[in-house]
Amino acid sequence: MSSVKTKELISEEAYKALECIVGPKYVTADPAECQAYTGRGYSFEFFWWQDICRRPACIILPENTEQVAKIVKVCNHYGIPYQPGSTFGWVPLSSTNLRDDFLAIDLKRMDKLEIDEKNMYALMEPGITYARLQAEAMKRDLHTMVPAGGGGVAVIANQLSTGWGSLCYRITMSQVRRMNGVEWVTPEGEVVRMGSLVNDYSGYWRGGLGPGLVGILKGQSSWAGSMGIVTKMAFKLYPFQPEKPEPDGIGCNTCVNLPPRMRWYNISFPSEETLEKAIRAIGNAQIGAYVNRVPAYMREISRCRGSVEYRNMFWQSWSQLTPETLSTIHVLRVLLIGYTSQKQFEYEERVLTDIVNENGGTPLRTRQSDEACFMYACAPDIWMATGSQLLITVGTESLRCTRQMGDDFQDRWTRDYKTDALDQYQEPPWYMPVEFGRTAYSECDGYYDSLRLDPDGSQYDRELVIRSQQFFQSVVPSIEARTGWVSNFTTFTRCSYTSDAMYHNASVWVDRFQKEFNPQGLSNAGFPYIGDKLLDIFPGMITDEIKDTVKAVKEAKWRGL
Numbered sequence: 001m002s003s004v005k006t007k008e009l010i011s012e013e014a015y016k017a018l019e020c021i022v023g024p025k026y027v028t029a030d031p032a033e034c035q036a037y038t039g040r041g042y043s044f045e046f047f048w049w050q051d052i053c054r055r056p057a058c059i060i061l062p063e064n065t066e067q068v069a070k071i072v073k074v075c076n077h078y079g080i081p082y083q084p085g086s087t088f089g090w091v092p093l094s095s096t097n098l099r100d101d102f103l104a105i106d107l108k109r110m111d112k113l114e115i116d117e118k119n120m121y122a123l124m125e126p127g128i129t130y131a132r133l134q135a136e137a138m139k140r141d142l143h144t145m146v147p148a149g150g151g152g153v154a155v156i157a158n159q160l161s162t163g164w165g166s167l168c169y170r171i172t173m174s175q176v177r178r179m180n181g182v183e184w185v186t187p188e189g190e191v192v193r194m195g196s197l198v199n200d201y202s203g204y205w206r207g208g209l210g211p212g213l214v215g216i217l218k219g220q221s222s223w224a225g226s227m228g229i230v231t232k233m234a235f236k237l238y239p240f241q242p243e244k245p246e247p248d249g250i251g252c253n254t255c256v257n258l259p260p261r262m263r264w265y266n267i268s269f270p271s272e273e274t275l276e277k278a279i280r281a282i283g284n285a286q287i288g289a290y291v292n293r294v295p296a297y298m299r300e301i302s303r304c305r306g307s308v309e310y311r312n313m314f315w316q317s318w319s320q321l322t323p324e325t326l327s328t329i330h331v332l333r334v335l336l337i338g339y340t341s342q343k344q345f346e347y348e349e350r351v352l353t354d355i356v357n358e359n360g361g362t363p364l365r366t367r368q369s370d371e372a373c374f375m376y377a378c379a380p381d382i383w384m385a386t387g388s389q390l391l392i393t394v395g396t397e398s399l400r401c402t403r404q405m406g407d408d409f410q411d412r413w414t415r416d417y418k419t420d421a422l423d424q425y426q427e428p429p430w431y432m433p434v435e436f437g438r439t440a441y442s443e444c445d446g447y448y449d450s451l452r453l454d455p456d457g458s459q460y461d462r463e464l465v466i467r468s469q470q471f472f473q474s475v476v477p478s479i480e481a482r483t484g485w486v487s488n489f490t491t492f493t494r495c496s497y498t499s500d501a502m503y504h505n506a507s508v509w510v511d512r513f514q515k516e517f518n519p520q521g522l523s524n525a526g527f528p529y530i531g532d533k534l535l536d537i538f539p540g541m542i543t544d545e546i547k548d549t550v551k552a553v554k555e556a557k558w559r560g561l
């Protein structure tokens with residue numbers, strides 16, 4: 001990496017101090033190199049279009065915890081705002097701050113990984129991706145989940161920001177329960193160990209000497225880098241089974257072929273109600289490794305199998321669908337794994353068959369390979385058919401609550417916003433049970449035409465942008481308040497205005513924690529609450545609907561209306 005002229009935004013003296021820590025090869029202020037770290041990609045490209053995401057002034061790549069702590073101390077000394085990133089896959093969240101003077105701390109050189117097979121945990125640094133962890137874990141008959149962001153996502157960054165994937169059906173949703181211990185460089189540069197890492201790097205359980213502090217680094221929502229830097233994590237792994245899935249294909253057209261002890265079942269049900277009943281019964285019987293209500297959008301995209309031509313193929317098949325055809329399609333996809341033995345697999349298959357029969361289900365022809373559960377090779381295709389996907393809300397609640405929120409979401413979308421983006425033909429938004437059906441995950445997306453949202457796009461439509469933000473910041477939070485459904489993106493993409501009453505006064509707690517731990521506000525300066533920045537740009541996005549809802553929640557005896 002070349003080190004050319006330092007940006008004026010970071011003084012020559014501060015730059016020299018940074019250079020002394022990592023050596024000249026691993027720090028740069030070259031605009032071309034910094035440009036690569038500018039927040040784009042995924043739905044948050046939207047924040048780049050609004051000029052919220054800017055190019056960092058400088059990039060630094062530390063090699064170990066000591067260097068990270070020294071860098072953070074230099075930042076505190078010179079008042080330089082900084083932003084950690086593990087693989088910078090979610091660059092927008094790592095640079096959404098309306099300023100040009102920050103230092104991006106790229107942690108990818110810190111990539112040590114040790115697996116304690118007997119005690120079933122991995123001790124790793126921020127540069128470790130899911131692809132690497134999953135591959136190493138499977139060699140030892142262990143496994144973990146992989147998020148839909150793909151195998152290239154960093155495990156630590158993902159656990160701190162989101163941390164859910166399809167295999168959470170059996171191995172728990174809550175990332176906090178998987179973090180056995182953490183080594184943390186506080187926003188002011190102190191090194192703190194938590195959980196069982198307090199006990200000399202033995203990370204096999206969550207306990208440790210003193211109070212358990214791991215929870216301050218991740219709760220329902222995320223700090224998005226505004227709470228210092230995690231430099232090591234002891235991460236719980238789960239037993240797998242000895243027969244290995246075999247990789248097949250190349251590039252986007254990649255999958256793993258399943259061994260006999262793992263099997264997919266696609267099942268068609270006569271109605272949404274019978275499908276839901278089957279979900280509950282499968283959870284009650286405690287069988288299954290993964291259970292998913294397949295949305296038509298995902299099914300159509302996956303049929304295209306990552307082909308270069310996939311966009312055209314998708315448009316051809318999508319345009320043939322109608323609300324009427326979709327109202328008759330109710331497909332559940334179930335993965336069974338004989339974790340302990342072939343006998344377990346056969347038992348689960350018998351139970352599943354009974355449940356399917358009792359609910360009038362019909363098994364469909366199912367390919368015995370996987371591209372979206374263990375490796376997420378198909379991730380880029382899934383999200384980007386229209387060039388932009390706005391992730392409107394995502395989270396977990398009871399199945400009943402999740403379904404109600406989804407129905408209200410779809411009603412409102414169909415009534416007032418349908419022509420703004422891809423027609424989803426009134427299908428319920430994506431939902432699936434997690435934690436053996438104790439809760440249900442849902443994700444509501446809007447697939448917008450990027451040419452209409454990008455100010456430089458040929459069909460830019462500012463009115464549409466405002467409407468998309470109204471739906472995101474006013475309509476959907478009002479639905480959440482009415483149904484009691486809580487979004488995971490509360491503190492990082494929503495407006496603090498809506499969070500006051502509706503999300504346990506999260507903003508009050510965010511402010512308290514930030515004041516205590518990040519008093520200079522340098523750790524990801526400007527975060528959380530990206531929604532507040534958007535409010536300055538689009539004042540109209542907070543409508544009377546949400547104002548009235550917030551007022552009603554404040555006056556109500558209990559959260560929810």
Ligand SMILES: Cc1cc2nc3c(=O)[nH]c(=O)nc-3n(C[C@H](O)[C@H](O)[C@H](O)COP(=O)(O)OP(=O)(O)OC[C@H]3O[C@@H](n4cnc5c(N)ncnc54)[C@H](O)[C@@H]3O)c2cc1C
Pocket residue numbers: 042083084085086087088089090091093094107126147148149150152153154155156157158159160161162163164165223224225226227228229230231379380383524
């Ligand atoms: C198409 C798509 C689908 C996705 N679907 C899912 C999904 O189903 N489930 C899921 O869990 N996630 C999902 N994600 C989110 C994805 O997993 C994130 O990219 C990931 O959580 C962040 O890891 P990263 O390596 O990509 O990001 P980074 O950009 O490196 O970091 C993300 C955030 O964490 C902070 N951070 C990074 N490293 C550290 C550290 N060591 N200490 C403190 N803070 C740090 C950064 O400042 C930033 O705010 C999806 C993303 C995409 C693009």
